[in-house]
Structures are given as C-alpha cells and as structure tokens.
Amino acid sequence: MPVGTLLAGAADVVRLLDAPAGAYVHVPFCSSICPFCPYDKVRLGDVPAMPYLEALRREVDAVVDAHTARFGSFTSLYVGGGTPTLFPEVLADLVERVPTAGRRAVEVLPTHATPARLDALAAAGFDAVSIGAQSFHDPVLRRLGRPHDADASRRAVLAAVGRFAVVDVDLIVDVALPGSSPAAATAVRAFLDDVAWCFETGADQVSTYPLMRFGYTPFGVARHARRREHAVLSQVAELARRLGYERRSVWTFNRLGSPPYTSITRRRFLGMGAGASSVTGRDLLVNHFGLAAYEAAVAAGRVPVARRFHLGALGGAAYEAFWQAYAGAVDPATLTAAYGLVGAGPVRGLTAVGRAAGLVRSDDGLLRLTPRGYDVFHDLERAVTYGLIEPLWAQMLREHGDVAMQPTAGWARPARGRSGPVWWLARTLTERRVLDGARPAERS
Ligand SMILES: C[S@@+](CC[C@H](N)C(=O)[O-])C[C@H]1O[C@@H](n2cnc3c(N)ncnc32)[C@H](O)[C@@H]1O
Numbered sequence: 001m002p003v004g005t006l007l008a009g010a011a012d013v014v015r016l017l018d019a020p021a022g023a024y025v026h027v028p029f030c031s032s033i034c035p036f037c038p039y040d041k042v043r044l045g046d047v048p049a050m051p052y053l054e055a056l057r058r059e060v061d062a063v064v065d066a067h068t069a070r071f072g073s074f075t076s077l078y079v080g081g082g083t084p085t086l087f088p089e090v091l092a093d094l095v096e097r098v099p100t101a102g103r104r105a106v107e108v109l110p111t112h113a114t115p116a117r118l119d120a121l122a123a124a125g126f127d128a129v130s131i132g133a134q135s136f137h138d139p140v141l142r143r144l145g146r147p148h149d150a151d152a153s154r155r156a157v158l159a160a161v162g163r164f165a166v167v168d169v170d171l172i173v174d175v176a177l178p179g180s181s182p183a184a185a186t187a188v189r190a191f192l193d194d195v196a197w198c199f200e201t202g203a204d205q206v207s208t209y210p211l212m213r214f215g216y217t218p219f220g221v222a223r224h225a226r227r228r229e230h231a232v233l234s235q236v237a238e239l240a241r242r243l244g245y246e247r248r249s250v251w252t253f254n255r256l257g258s259p260p261y262t263s264i265t266r267r268r269f270l271g272m273g274a275g276a277s278s279v280t281g282r283d284l285l286v287n288h289f290g291l292a293a294y295e296a297a298v299a300a301g302r303v304p305v306a307r308r309f310h311l312g313a314l315g316g317a318a319y320e321a322f323w324q325a326y327a328g329a330v331d332p333a334t335l336t337a338a339y340g341l342v343g344a345g346p347v348r349g350l351t352a353v354g355r356a357a358g359l360v361r362s363d364d365g366l367l368r369l370t371p372r373g374y375d376v377f378h379d380l381e382r383a384v385t386y387g388l389i390e391p392l393w394a395q396m397l398r399e400h401g402d403v404a405m406q407p408t409a410g411w412a413r414p415a416r417g418r419s420g421p422v423w424w425l426a427r428t429l430t431e432r433r434v435l436d437g438a439r440p441a442e443r444s
C-alpha cells in the first residue's frame with residue numbers, strides 16, 4: 001500500500017506540518033474517574049477497550065507512515081490519558097511502532113508505579129515518566145477523589161526517581177477555596193510541604209498545577225483567588241531557589257542541571273487517539289472525543305479529525321509565542337523564521353508593551369519573563385483555559401452522550417461548560433471544514 005493511504009487524510013494532516021513533529025497518543029480509560037478531571041476519558045468497563053485499541057493502532061500506523069515518509073522519525077513520543085499504564089503491552093507496542101528520535105514519556109498513576117512495572121516501562125524504551133501524585137496529604141487526595149493515598153504517592157515518586165532520565169511529579173493546589181478560610185490556609189501549607197518533599201527527593205521536574213474548575217465536571221465553577229495563587233507560586237519559586245531548583249515554566253520547577261524537558265509544550269505535534277489534538281504550525285486539529293465516533297471514522301478509513309482551526313501565520317505565531325512564554329522565554333528569531341514578518345510584527349509590538357510593563361526583559365536575543373511576567377502569564381493561562389479550552393472540550397464531550405450523561409457516570413455535563421464571546425470570535429475566525437476524506441466538522 002502506498003504511504004499515507006492507510007487512512008484517508010493522514011498525508012493531508014502531515015502536509016500541514018512545517019517541521020517534524022512530536023507524537024502524542026491518548027489512552028482514554030481510567031479505573032475510576034476523578035471528579036476534577038476535565039480530560040477525555042471513560043471508566044474502564046463502561047466501554048469496551050479492544051475496539052478502541054484496534055482503531056488506535058490503525059490511526060497510529062497511518063500517521064506514522066505519512067510522517068516517516070516526509071520527515072523521518074518523530075521528535076518525541078508522549079503517551080497520556082486517561083491512564084495509559086492500564087495497558088502495558090500497548091505501551092511497549094507503541095514504542096515499537098512510533099519511530100522517535102527524542103524522549104519517550106508516559107503518564108503513570110501512582111498505584112501503577114511499582115518498581116517492577118517501572119522497570120518494564122524502562123525496558124520497553126520509555127525514558128521519562130510523569131507521576132500523577134497530586135499530593136502527599138490524605139485529606140487533599142480525598143477531597144480530589146483520587147484512587148490512591150498519600151503513601152502510594154510517596155512510594156511512586158521514590159520508586160521512579162533515578163530509574164528514568166526524567167521524572168516529573170504532578171501536584172495540584174486548590175487556591176479557589178475561600179481565601180481566608182482555615183481550609184484554604186491548610187491546603188496551601190500542605191501544598192508547600194508537598195513541593196519541598198518533592199524537591200528533596202531529587203525529582204527532575206515538579207509540576208504545580210492550580211486546580212482548574214471546568215464547569216462540566218462535578219467540581220463545578222469557583223472564583224480563583226488570583227493574588228493568592230501568585231503568592232503561592234512565588235513561595236514555590238523561593239523554595240526552589242533554596243533547594244537547587246529553577247523555574248522553567250509558569251507551572252514547572254526543574255532540578256538545576258536536569259535535562260531539558262516539559263510535559264505539556266511541544267512546538268509541533270500530531271495527536272493520535274480520541275480526544276487528542278495536533279498542532280502543525282498554522283493549524284490546530286482536534287480528534288473525535290467520543291469513542292464510538294472515533295472508532296467509526298477509523299472503521300470508515302478516515303483519519304478521525306473532527307475539528308480544524310486554521311490559525312494562519314498570525315494565529316500560528318501568537319500560539320507559538322504563547323507557549324514559548326509559558327516556558328519562560330520568547331524567541332523572536334524562531335517566530336520570524338517560521339512565520340515571516342506577518343507573524344513576528346505583532347509579537348514585536350507586544351514585546352515593547354511587555355518590556356515597558358516590566359513583564360519581560362531581554363537576555364541574549366530572548367525575552368525572558370520576569371517574576372511579574374510569570375504572574376500575568378499565569379492569569380492569561382487561566383483565561384485561555386476557561387475562554388477557549390473549556391468551551392471546545394464541552395462541545396466535544398457531547399459525543400460521549402451515551403456514557404457521560406448516564407447518571408452513574410456523572411463525570412461530564414457538557415451543557416454546564418463555559419462559553420463566551422472569546423470562544424465565539426476565535427471559532428468564527430478560524431474554524432474550517434476538516435480535511436479531505438474526513439467528516440465535516442459538526443457544528444453545535
Ligand atoms: C492527564 S492528567 C492525569 C494523568 C494520570 N491519569 C493520573 O491521574 O495520574 C495529567 C495531569 O493533569 C493535572 N490535572 C488534571 N485535572 C486538572 C485540573 N482540573 N486542574 C489542574 N490540573 C489538572 C493533574 O496534575 C494530572 O496529573
């Protein structure tokens with residue numbers, strides 16, 4: 001079979017890329033559902049896994065085939081979820097199928113991070129893991145509805161550190177609790193204690209996510225305590241300095257001298273699996289979220305792309321500058337190289353404003369975020385999450401009608417998702433019909 005024709009549209013997706021991509025693979029099954037989690041997932045057992053995993057293999061083969069023909073290996077592999085470690089044999093198979101020049105990373109649920117299972121992941125070829133510890137305090141884990149206790153979180157981190165080139169630990173802090181309540185003060189103390197414990201273990205990266213309350217999850221909406229969030233993160237930055245870590249992005253702190261790594265930013269990536277998205281430079285593609293819709297598209301011989309947003313040079317440069325800023329430094333030269341003057345012009349304008357407002361400083365051709373810049377960017381990140389990501393995901397989650405709406409599932413009520421003028425404008429300006437061979441975007 002000629003390259004790129006395993007699924008109609010795979011070569012079209014790869015043709016949109018302006019540079020080699022990282023591969024992202026989504027495994028949307030979890031043994032139990034955490035009430036705060038906004039991602040595309042289903043409870044294992046509510047939906048059969050086999051047909052999904054077969055469709056996934058087919059999509060992966062098609063996309064790998066098309067990417068390899070044009071660019072060779074992927075720049076990295078990241079397997080996320082959901083809980084990918086429910087399927088160790090699928091993980092080993094993915095390493096075989098996806099030729100990768102850089103890091104291979106996988107998200108690991110703490111209860112799955114036993115020395116034997118971690119050794120198996122390393123033997124399969126993974127050299128980076130992200131441990132979803134969230135906290136080392138039982139009351140916090142209970143409030144979050146996590147399927148493990150603090151001991152399991154601690155054991156997982158201790159077992160992982162030193163077994164992989166990069167070990168990331170995910171922590172969540174809920175600062176949206178009423179600011180002056182004893183519960184809020186206790187939560188912040190517990191969080192700072194958790195961060196310090198992680199730094200002392202020698203973990204390579206500690207990700208400190210402020211809890212985002214997606215309206216369609218059972219956690220519902222709540223006002224964020226902006227200043228309190230800034231204060232907590234600057235306390236983390238201070239702790240980091242004292243304990244041999246540095247801030248490498250708005251929400252990540254890395255051990256000095258640890259290899260460059262970030263769990264959530266890749267310049268270009270192709271997403272495979274239900275709920276995965278792809279960023280090609282000038283386009284953003286989103287796969288079907290519903291497993292039935294995803295499997296049906298693949299069974300019909302099409303890439304399972306459900307939505308396409310054409311960003312163009314201006315939007316692509318803004319998107320890339322946004323993620324560069326998330327990672328602490330904007331590089332105008334890479335933006336000019338990728339997008340020409342159209343993309344670089346507005347970035348220069350914003351830079352002048354950012355410099356005047358004390359948000360960035362020039363450093364060897366880069367524009368580095370100042371501590372104040374990190375605070376402002378933190379607020380911007382939250383605005384993007386609620387203004388763009390939540391409305392999109394709420395729409396996409398409707399495809400789960402069969403599962404998510406069942407009273408027993410209760411993990412998504414898409415009708416309660418936020419929406420608003422920013423989303424309306426972004427969508428109106430950028431949404432296009434999906435690629436040839438794929439189903440046209442369903443407008444809702
Ligand atoms: C795909 S998720 C989970 C990976 C894995 N299934 C687990 O739970 O350990 C990746 C990370 O996103 C973070 N996360 C999930 N929901 C969040 C929310 N509502 N707000 C902030 N961070 C969140 C968590 O720290 C989580 O470890």
Ligand code: SF4
Binds near residue numbers: 032
């Ligand atoms: S946080 Fe992790 S384990 Fe919990 S529902 Fe989300 S993906 Fe599944």
